[in-house]
Amino acid sequence: MSSSTSTIKLLNLPRLKDNGTNYILYKEWIPNVAISKGLRRVLKVEKQLTLQDAYDQKEAQVHEMMYETISTSTFMQIKNKLSAAAMWKKLTSIFKEKGISTQENLLNKLQNQHCPDDRDIRIHLTNMSRMREELAAMGKSISDDSYATYIRTSLLTSYRPTLETLNIASQMIGKPVSSSLLIQFAAILEVDTPVLKCTSDFQAQAQALAALGNDMICEIVDTGASNHFTGYHERFKNFTAIKPIPIKAADGRTFSMMDKGDYPTQLPMGPNQKPMPIDEPRLLWQWQHQNLE
Incomplete structure (x- = not known):
């Protein structure tokens, strides 16, 4: 042979x-x-x-x-x-x-990940994804809810406002924030990014979303974000009560989201374009007077 x-x-x-x-x-x-x-x-x-x-x-x-x-x-x-x-x-x-033993050690490592201040968030998220894949190869499947929790706890405190916003949106639509959504937001939000001059002669390294090599498709719409929370009960349609959602304002005061419904408004369509009427989901807030001092 x-x-x-x-x-x-x-x-x-x-x-x-x-x-x-x-x-x-x-x-x-x-x-x-x-x-x-x-x-x-x-x-x-x-x-x-x-x-x-x-x-x-x-x-x-x-x-x-x-x-x-x-x-x-x-x-x-x-x-x-x-x-x-x-x-x-x-x-x-x-x-x-x-x-x-190896599985338990790797799971514990994944659960206790923290992104240092001087570390690239993309490298941090890639390492977490690799650990999840290794656990899957060892027969330990990590649910998306658990993985999303690990990501949230691993991020810097600078990301907390964004995470709170996502949590509020999640409660409004009744769906949990997925790990993929967290990764997308964390990857495109640059912590402490300097504000650049908006003049034609200013030179700076390309920092746009496309320049960073991100293939996420985004649409930017000016909806007047400050109006997403309103105290005008009479302007709502399909008005329903919800479980109170606590919100802390920038000045330290606390208020709660008490109800929700559709709010008739108009979406700007650009110069010389007729605004498009829409029914926008919004929340009705009520101040908690005991926290006003």
Whole structure:
């Protein structure tokens, strides 16, 4: 038999990491390769081949397949097992125990992430995404609600006003803020970005959303944001009460959103264009007089 037909191609096989982060994938790959090479019986210790030499050759091929994809330290733990089946059983036992500890450590690391003041927010979010993917590969799925919570707690205090706005909007529409939405807002909001001069002769590095390589499609509409909260009850349509939402004003006073409904208004369409009438969802506020001092 020529070497081209007796040697297993290992170029596409993953190396088993010592911390077990890719063990779940590894234990699926190896048996599949064994089956594709006609080695299933060797892993299952079903010694039913026609010749002893043929079986020994198959054993050696499976041994080589594992040796080429594990580290030296792991090899030292399984090398004394005589059969490929015994080696595989020992290997799965080692990483089943190790995987639980590694999974817990990685989950704890993800839950306690904090973005330093001098760190690129995009790098921070990419690292969190990588940890979530590694946990998924280990069999630990992180729900979107949990992941969004981890992102919120990891962001700088400078992001709190934006997060509060998103939370209010979430309560209004009755849907949670998704992790993808948080990532989009966090990535495009530059903390402490300087205000540049709006003159034709001012030179500065491109900082527009498109210049930063973000493919998020945005529309900017001047709706008169200060009017989204109004105290004029009589102007509402489809008026309904809601669970009070506490809001803290810039001057330190506190008020609550008590009701919501559609508010007839007009959307500016640009110079020489007729405004478009719309029914805009708004909130009715009421001051909490005990906090006015």
